[in-house]
Amino acid sequence: MNAPAMTAEDAAALVEAVADFSRSVLAPAAAEIDRTGRSATMHLPQLAEMGIMGLNLPEACGGIGLPATALFEAVAAIAGACGSTASMVTAHWLATDSILIGGTPEQQQRYLPAAAAGKALGAFGLTEPGAGSNPADMTTRAVREGDDYRITGTKHFISNAGEADFIVVYAKTDMAAGARGISAFVVEPKAGGVRCSAPEPTMGLRGGHVFEVSLDCVVPAENRLGEEGKGFRTALKVLDAGRLEIAACAVGIAEAALAAALDWARERKVGGEPIAHFQGLQWMLADMATDIAAARQLGLAAARKREAGERFSMEASMAKLHASEMVGRVTDKALQIHGGYGFTTALPLERYMRDCRIFRIYEGSSEIQRNIIARHLLG
Numbered sequence: 001m002n003a004p005a006m007t008a009e010d011a012a013a014l015v016e017a018v019a020d021f022s023r024s025v026l027a028p029a030a031a032e033i034d035r036t037g038r039s040a041t042m043h044l045p046q047l048a049e050m051g052i053m054g055l056n057l058p059e060a061c062g063g064i065g066l067p068a069t070a071l072f073e074a075v076a077a078i079a080g081a082c083g084s085t086a087s088m089v090t091a092h093w094l095a096t097d098s099i100l101i102g103g104t105p106e107q108q109q110r111y112l113p114a115a116a117a118g119k120a121l122g123a124f125g126l127t128e129p130g131a132g133s134n135p136a137d138m139t140t141r142a143v144r145e146g147d148d149y150r151i152t153g154t155k156h157f158i159s160n161a162g163e164a165d166f167i168v169v170y171a172k173t174d175m176a177a178g179a180r181g182i183s184a185f186v187v188e189p190k191a192g193g194v195r196c197s198a199p200e201p202t203m204g205l206r207g208g209h210v211f212e213v214s215l216d217c218v219v220p221a222e223n224r225l226g227e228e229g230k231g232f233r234t235a236l237k238v239l240d241a242g243r244l245e246i247a248a249c250a251v252g253i254a255e256a257a258l259a260a261a262l263d264w265a266r267e268r269k270v271g272g273e274p275i276a277h278f279q280g281l282q283w284m285l286a287d288m289a290t291d292i293a294a295a296r297q298l299g300l301a302a303a304r305k306r307e308a309g310e311r312f313s314m315e316a317s318m319a320k321l322h323a324s325e326m327v328g329r330v331t332d333k334a335l336q337i338h339g340g341y342g343f344t345t346a347l348p349l350e351r352y353m354r355d356c357r358i359f360r361i362y363e364g365s366s367e368i369q370r371n372i373i374a375r376h377l378l379g
């Protein structure tokens, strides 16, 4: 079992500090980020100061080493305040987790301390225009040229890429070997050969920018993470953690929507009576709270397995599946409780609905999560 890097009391205090920061710094800017599409990286200096960019990394790599259960709560707090910021931060963690899981100790020391300190922003380059649900179909290739690799191809829907200092790119080193021919590389866009599109216009998470990335670059062989052909396994391990973080984002946004609905129900009157007095509405609130509690428990169960150093693929998929579907139900009910006001952009309800919609799609759609769960059940 992996020893937790800090005591439960220290972890709880850190989560509380992240929640305070989220309420006081992130939440007030969230509507403006959504309206203007300004990048959530505007918060990077303060996120860095709080140590948030390295919450997922062990102290030996410059991170905070927050235990997985506390990490779940920290992500929920960030997402409840600003979904775009949570998306940007967790995409950075996909990149740093790739190096932590797939890299050598030298590679970890080369990249992770600066990334944990928020001095270098990361992106995770797996998805392609023609390879979303099945990364094994990717066509990006890395061909060995002496001490280097030439990487050519196109990646799509890559969060942070346009501003990233490093992108972990998954590419085929053996085109005939399917998933076993995939290797991972750290690509530094400043070295040249990397072109990013303008940010894709999206329905939600408008400050969590996603890009198409065209690659025709040469990287030194020392930038390959681990052995050739081990990249797919690394990506799937990274995605276990990423899926848990999406579940946490869903719980955070759902809690924000429930809190807004509770306030509204207490204050809004119909026929002189607060709408909270009506049983139909009370039942909606009860269902929302129950749905959120179930999602949190699934997430924490997966996090406990992660903390114990056990494989948690099925649990992460269950947590993501349930939480990403749950947040759709909860935000819809919260908007309904607000009536016409919920439909206006003066209140955050419609933003919550837009921001959470992608959770059922990225880092493995709900259908992919069901496939993974069924495969674990059936063996």
Ligand SMILES: CC(C)(COP(=O)(O)OP(=O)(O)OC[C@H]1O[C@@H](n2cnc3c(N)ncnc32)[C@H](O)[C@@H]1OP(=O)(O)O)[C@@H](O)C(=O)NCCC(=O)NCCSC(=O)CCS(=O)O
Residues within 6 Å of the ligand: 091, 094, 124, 126, 127, 132, 133, 134, 135, 136, 157, 158, 159, 160, 179, 232, 233, 236, 237, 239, 240, 311, 312, 313, 361, 362, 363, 364, 365, 368, 371, 372
């Ligand atoms: C649906 C899939 C899981 C199907 O994958 P495969 O069937 O092709 O692969 P598997 O047989 O399951 O796994 C291959 C291999 O790796 C081993 N493995 C897998 N996971 C782990 C783990 N956690 N720990 C250890 N080992 C693991 C597994 O046992 C196999 O080993 P053998 O080869 O048998 O020895 C997969 O295709 C899938 O997950 N698809 C969805 C892809 C996805 O989520 N894409 C999203 C990308 S990122 C994004 O959306 C946003 C990023 S951002 O915001 O910028």
